[in-house]
Amino acid sequence: MNTVLKPEASLRPMQAADLDAVSRIEPTIFPYPWTRGNFNDSLNSxxxxxxxxxxxELLGYAVMMLVLDEAHLLNISIAAPWQGKGYGRTLLAHMMDTGRQHGALNMFLEVRPSNQAALSLYESMGFNEMAIRRGYYPAPDGREDAVLMGAAL
Incomplete structure (x- = not known):
């Protein structure tokens, strides 16, 4: 029997050379995407x-800010063709592990209440709703609230 091995996906630190690919994906999955400059600023910070x-091939990416004993997940994204295949869960688990390894005790994030897939993922990974940030996100009809979620690491 001939077995074809499925190529393995891997995680690595983002580099400036990745910004073009990241910037191509971002507007295909978000109505109000981060700019190349936002990602560059995150790298430089x-x-x-x-x-x-x-x-x-870039499947996804994530950006997290670490401050003292807290991790704030600023962006986590999986390219549209790869969504729904478990890559987001793996990437989120990696970010949680990374936060933990850097001494974070808790992780926080904001998510649109209209993003049911993300809300379900976060809840399944131990995040709980902590508050609502009114008018946090731009939206076609003005502003959309954000659900602030947190999880102990």
Whole structure:
């Protein structure tokens, strides 16, 4: 029997050379995407920035700010063709582990209440709703609230 091995996806720190690929994905999955400059600023600020790739193709990326004993997940994204396949869960678990390894006791994030897939993922990974941030996100009809979520690491 001939077995074809499935290529393995891997995580690695984001580099400036990744910004073009990240910037191509971001507007395809978000109506109000981060800019290349936002990602560049995160890299320059020393945020924990990661890419998830398979055979040179970018599947997703994440950006986390670490301050004292807290981790704030600023962006976590999986390219549209790869969504719903468990990559987001793996990337989130990696970011939680990274936060823990850097001494964070808790992780926080904001998510649109309209993003049911993300809310379900976060809840399944131990995040709980902590508060609502009114008018946090831009939206076609003005502003959309954010659900502030947190999890103990």
């Amino acid at each position: 020393g945020h924990s920035c990661w890419v998830y790739e398979c055979e040179g």
